[in-house]
Amino acid sequence: MSFIPKPVARHPGMLPNKIGLTLRDYEGSMSTLCAGCGHDSISAAIIQAYYELDMPPHRVAKLSGIGCSSKTPTYFLGGAHGFNSAHGRMAAIATGANAANRAINYIGVSGDGDSLSIGLGHLCHAIRRNLDIMYVLENNGVYGLTKGQFSAATDVGSRSKKGEANVMSPIDPVILALSLGIGFVARSFSGDKKQLVPILKAAIKYKGFALIDIISPCVTFNDHEGSTKSYRHTRKNQLPVLQSDFVAAGDQEITADYEAGSTKRVKLHDGGEVVFRKVPEDYDPHSREKVVDYIESHTRNGEILTGLLYFDESKPDMHGVAGTVDEPLNAVPYEKLCPGSAALKKMQAGLR
Amino acid sequence: MSQTNDFAIRFANVNGTGSASANNLILRAIFRMGVPVSGKNYFPSNIQGLPTWYEIRVSKDGYMGRAAAFDLVIAMNAETYARDVRSVRSGGWLLHDSTWPLSPALKRDDIQYLGVPLAQLCNGLFDTPRDRVLMKNIAYAGVLAALHDIDIKEVDRLLEEQYAKKPALADSNKIALRLGHDYATKHFRCPLPVRLERMNKTGEHILIDGNSATALGCLYAGATVAAWYPITPATSVMDSFTAYCKKFRKDPDTGKNLFCIVQAEDELAAMGMVLGASWNGARAFTSTAGPGVSLMQELLGFAYYAEIPAVLIDVQRTGPSTGMPTRTQQSDILICALASHGDTKHIVLFPSNPTECFELSVAAFDLAERFQTPVFVLSDLDIGMNDWMSPELKWDDSYRPDRGRVMGAEEVAKLGKKFQRYSDEDSEGVTSRTLPGVDPRAAFFTRGSGHNKFGVYTEIPEEYQEVMERLSRKHKGAAGRVPTPVIRRAGGNGKSAPARVGLVSLGGGDAAMNEAVDRLAAQGLVTDYMRVRAYPFSPEVEAFLAEHEVNYVVEQNRDGQLRSLMLLDTEIPKSKLKSVPIYSGFPLAASEVVDAICKLEGRDLPAPGALANEKDTKRLQA
Numbered sequence: 025m026s027f028i029p030k031p032v033a034r035h036p037g038m039l040p041n042k043i044g045l046t047l048r049d050y051e052g053s054m055s056t057l058c059a060g061c062g063h064d065s066i067s068a069a070i071i072q073a074y075y076e077l078d079m080p081p082h083r084v085a086k087l088s089g090i091g092c093s094s095k096t097p098t099y100f101l102g103g104a105h106g107f108n109s110a111h112g113r114m115a116a117i118a119t120g121a122n123a124a125n126r127a128i129n130y131i132g133v134s135g136d137g138d139s140l141s142i143g144l145g146h147l148c149h150a151i152r153r154n155l156d157i158m159y160v161l162e163n164n165g166v167y168g169l170t171k172g173q174f175s176a177a178t179d180v181g182s183r184s185k186k187g188e189a190n191v192m193s194p195i196d197p198v199i200l201a202l203s204l205g206i207g208f209v210a211r212s213f214s215g216d217k218k219q220l221v222p223i224l225k226a227a228i229k230y231k232g233f234a235l236i237d238i239i240s241p242c243v244t245f246n247d248h249e250g251s252t253k254s255y256r257h258t259r260k261n262q263l264p265v266l267q268s269d270f271v272a273a274g275d276q277e278i279t280a281d282y283e284a285g286s287t288k289r290v291k292l293h294d295g296g297e298v299v300f301r302k303v304p305e306d307y308d309p310h311s312r313e314k315v316v317d318y319i320e321s322h323t324r325n326g327e328i329l330t331g332l333l334y335f336d337e338s339k340p341d342m343h344g345v346a347g348t349v350d351e352p353l354n355a356v357p358y359e360k361l362c363p364g365s366a367a368l369k370k371m372q373a374g375l376r
Numbered sequence: 377m378s379q380t381n382d383f384a385i386r387f388a389n390v391n392g393t394g395s396a397s398a399n400n401l402i403l404r405a406i407f408r409m410g411v412p413v414s415g416k417n418y419f420p421s422n423i424q425g426l427p428t429w430y431e432i433r434v435s436k437d438g439y440m441g442r443a444a445a446f447d448l449v450i451a452m453n454a455e456t457y458a459r460d461v462r463s464v465r466s467g468g469w470l471l472h473d474s475t476w477p478l479s480p481a482l483k484r485d486d487i488q489y490l491g492v493p494l495a496q497l498c499n500g501l502f503d504t505p506r507d508r509v510l511m512k513n514i515a516y517a518g519v520l521a522a523l524h525d526i527d528i529k530e531v532d533r534l535l536e537e538q539y540a541k542k543p544a545l546a547d548s549n550k551i552a553l554r555l556g557h558d559y560a561t562k563h564f565r566c567p568l569p570v571r572l573e574r575m576n577k578t579g580e581h582i583l584i585d586g587n588s589a590t591a592l593g594c595l596y597a598g599a600t601v602a603a604w605y606p607i608t609p610a611t612s613v614m615d616s617f618t619a620y621c622k623k624f625r626k627d628p629d630t631g632k633n634l635f636c637i638v639q640a641e642d643e644l645a646a647m648g649m650v651l652g653a654s655w656n657g658a659r660a661f662t663s664t665a666g667p668g669v670s671l672m673q674e675l676l677g678f679a680y681y682a683e684i685p686a687v688l689i690d691v692q693r694t695g696p697s698t699g700m701p702t703r704t705q706q707s708d709i710l711i712c713a714l715a716s717h718g719d720t721k722h723i724v725l726f727p728s729n730p731t732e733c734f735e736l737s738v739a740a741f742d743l744a745e746r747f748q749t750p751v752f753v754l755s756d757l758d759i760g761m762n763d764w765m766s767p768e769l770k771w772d773d774s775y776r777p778d779r780g781r782v783m784g785a786e787e788v789a790k791l792g793k794k795f796q797r798y799s800d801e802d803s804e805g806v807t808s809r810t811l812p813g814v815d816p817r818a819a820f821f822t823r824g825s826g827h828n829k830f831g832v833y834t835e836i837p838e839e840y841q842e843v844m845e846r847l848s849r850k851h852k853g854a855a856g857r858v859p860t861p862v863i864r865r866a867g868g869n870g871k872s873a874p875a876r877v878g879l880v881s882l883g884g885g886d887a888a889m890n891e892a893v894d895r896l897a898a899q900g901l902v903t904d905y906m907r908v909r910a911y912p913f914s915p916e917v918e919a920f921l922a923e924h925e926v927n928y929v930v931e932q933n934r935d936g937q938l939r940s941l942m943l944l945d946t947e948i949p950k951s952k953l954k955s956v957p958i959y960s961g962f963p964l965a966a967s968e969v970v971d972a973i974c975k976l977e978g979r980d981l982p983a984p985g986a987l988a989n990e991k992d993t994k995r996l997q998a
Binding site: 080081082083085087097098102103104105106107108109110113115116117118119120121122123124125127128145146148149153342343346347348349350353354356358360361362363364365367368369372375376 | 404407408578581582583584592595596598600601603624625627630632633634635636637638640641642644645646647648649650651652653654655656657658660674675678768769770771772773775776777810811812813814815816817818819820821822823824825833
């Protein structure tokens with residue numbers, strides 16, 4: 025939403041990707057968020073992910089709701105159409121957009137207020153439909169743009185800036201999504217770009233609903249002592265359980281990085297691969313029950329489990345279920361859609 | 377008194393007992409005899425066990441409005457028996473099941489009783505309780521065929537068509553039909569004076585409900601995405617659209633769907649889905665009723681401000697709140713015209729019958745894309761769910777959708793600069809849009825927040841107002857493109873001087889209005905009649921209002937919503953527009969209009985008799 029022109033900066037040594045674009049081509053306009061906001065780090069990771077995937081920016085559609093997080097699509101992929109929608113409604117609008125054109129890539133950006141309160145219903149049902157989208161939930165546990173109210177993601181006992189403690193149980197979007205049958209769910213931390221970028225890349229390439237819950241501290245309203253979503257608290261308690269890499273289809277894979285016996289590989293629909301490494305022995309990212317148990321046992325200990333936590337690409341997406349044609353509906357010529365006068369006449373013979 | 381081809385009958389049934397198909401059989405048989413006919417269903421918001429009524433009006437003059445007096449009532453529901461006995465016009469007939477004795481308390485000495493032991497007859501012939509109940513309906517259809525001289529061969533043919541794949545069922549239905557027919561022929565003097573005689577007035581016509589016609593309109597307009605949430609009385613729009621899509625929209629090569637219909641989690645989502653799809657360049661629509669429109673307000677304002685096409689079919693029911701979900705009304709006019717917070721105005725179309733549901737649904741998509749804004753098709757339960765005799769729907773194969781101002785990659789390349797969403801205004805205030813995925817130079821940001829003509833966020837007053845002023849011009853500009861009113865002048869539509877009195881109406885009330893105009897003229901009150909078909913109002917609307925000393929605005933809501941909108945948007949003084957609100961929840965009846973206009977004009981009311989009976993009917997129904 026910036027109306028401050030972004031200064032043109034040349035990054036010496038910035039390499040063009042396979043389609044000849046540099047990181048700069050994946051940026052947007054100047055951020056107007058508070059200095060140090062976790063959301064800006066996420067935008068940077070998103071830029072990095074699309075750049076590394078060599079994806080033309082205009083083949084991406086970026087949608088958001090209302091709130092600080094929902095402002096961020098302005099700050100990345102300037103060459104993509106953006107839809108800064110109404111509070112909580114992004115998932116619904118993305119559903120319609122995807123229904124009309126299944127051939128482009130969708131990123132939805134939302135926050136914990138947008139997704140877990142006013143738009144909770146839409147989020148749940150978009151997951152149930154297995155809408156093909158990467159849904160980035162920038163979770164700071166607070167209403168930032170309206171100045172510091174508790175959100176539905178605020179932990180019990182977490183204190184507001186004024187010292188008041190939250191008593192209501194939080195909604196954990198990861199557990200919620202798992203209960204709704206999601207096929208791709210991850211949690212990460214805005215301060216951990218190394219972990220975040222491969223997750224984003226896998227999510228972009230995943231065919232179906234990919235939810236990434238990203239703890240993204242609010243430097244202004246929720247970064248104090250007593251908050252469980254501050255930089256300090258998250259750094260101290262983050263437990264990266266799964267490290268994952270994304271290997272695009274046809275890419276030369278460097279296997280030397282992986283210790284023998286500790287990797288798990290999952291093929292994506294387009295030939296790409298997600299490679300999990302250093303997987304704990306008692307963790308199975310394909311077993312929903314085990315994943316839920318594992319996450320909850322760590323949550324009880326105050327630990328924030330991060331990584332690509334659950335993965336299953338066997339479910340058909342919304343169009344797969346609906347049986348839609350492969351070509352985008354918005355590109356089907358009218359002549360193919362209209363049955364014509366003869367069919368109308370014939371049909372009406374039965375209405376007498 | 378002979379009433380050949382001019383009478384009304386009323387079926388009092390219990391819902392969920394299969395009576396609808398028997399009633400429909402009678403309707404179609406009459407239609408096939410070439411006699412104009414219409415059917416109206418009064419059903420409860422319930423699945424099984426509550427009272428339901430079906431009314432068939434036979435009118436050689438082609439009047440399709442609600443009949444307010446009944447020549448014959450078929451009383452098949454003990455629970456409403458007392459009411460049903462009272463709803464017969466004086467001198468009329470009551471058909472009842474004489475398996476059980478008629479309570480003396482229900483006796484009227486000004487009507488005739490036709491007792492047929494339907495249950496007894498059917499119990500003797502059919503084994504299972506369900507069959508007995510179902511066949512009882514067919515048996516009374518047989519009785520009616522005899523009483524009204526309905527050609528029983530037409531009914532036979534209909535049964536054969538209906539059960540083409542189950543000939544045994546056709547046979548048992550025919551047996552039940554004969555059972556009733558033979559009993560009536562033997563015991564009563566058939567036919568009654570209220571009877572049929574073949575005509576040739578239904579050729580080139582069909583029997584259709586408005587919701588099916590609306591769905592066909594959406595199909596033919598090329599809609600590919602539909603999002604909805606179930607609600608009475610709009611559900612059958614999407615049911616029909618789904619059925620038509622399955623029939624006509626399978627890709628011939630792959631068998632896959634050339635459509636995507638999403639049952640949304642609520643109406644907020646349904647509207648969101650329509651916006652997402654339209655933003656992406658597909659023709660998309662939703663169908664709903666008043667409570668859904670209430671929920672869609674938020675995103676309707678968004679669509680207005682961000683200029684996204686959307687088509688919304690509102691099949692109105694009785695409000696406020698949940699209201700009476702299975703009764704009709706025209707009470708969403710203002711909420712649709714002015715939907716959402718802030719300064720918003722929308723395009724609203726008012727179909728009056730299934731033909732217009734079809735045609736105006738197509739027009740709605742063209743207008744939505746041309747003006748890049750939501751367009752409402754404001755139907756109602758009466759049009760949408762009742763059986764109308766309608767001229768056969770026509771389609772012009774040369775039709776191509778008006779996609780409005782959409783720039784492709786080549787046009788954007790020619791700009792020589794980055795595309796600006798709201799800056800190249802045409803004479804109607806419309807600017808170009810681009811679709812996602814086409815070209816990086818075409819990208820823009822769609823937002824509901826304050827923006828300037830470049831589509832960039834702004835809080836600068838002049839920039840904000842510049843866009844708002846253009847939106848206002850755009851809405852006014854649409855007045856030149858929307859369907860013009862239908863005007864019927866007493867002196868013919870030539871150059872004759874206008875009548876003193878103008879009648880104004882909209883939507884499904886039209887059938888009753890035309891009949892009322894005739895009846896008023898017969899009583900010596902000459903009127904010109906205008907039916908408004910769209911908002912914003914075409915210039916003809918204001919001209920008509922101006923040239924009449926007084927205009928009676930007849931509408932099916934309490935507060936005179938159409939009148940209010942006219943006062944907002946025209947220079948017509950308040951004193952020239954008199955409100956005639958008739959909003960019981962039942963479709964408009966001509967007698968209600970005649971009655972109200974006569975009162976307002978200080979004239980004597982029409983002779984009592986039928987009218988007194990109509991009042992009874994209203995009270996009994998309510």
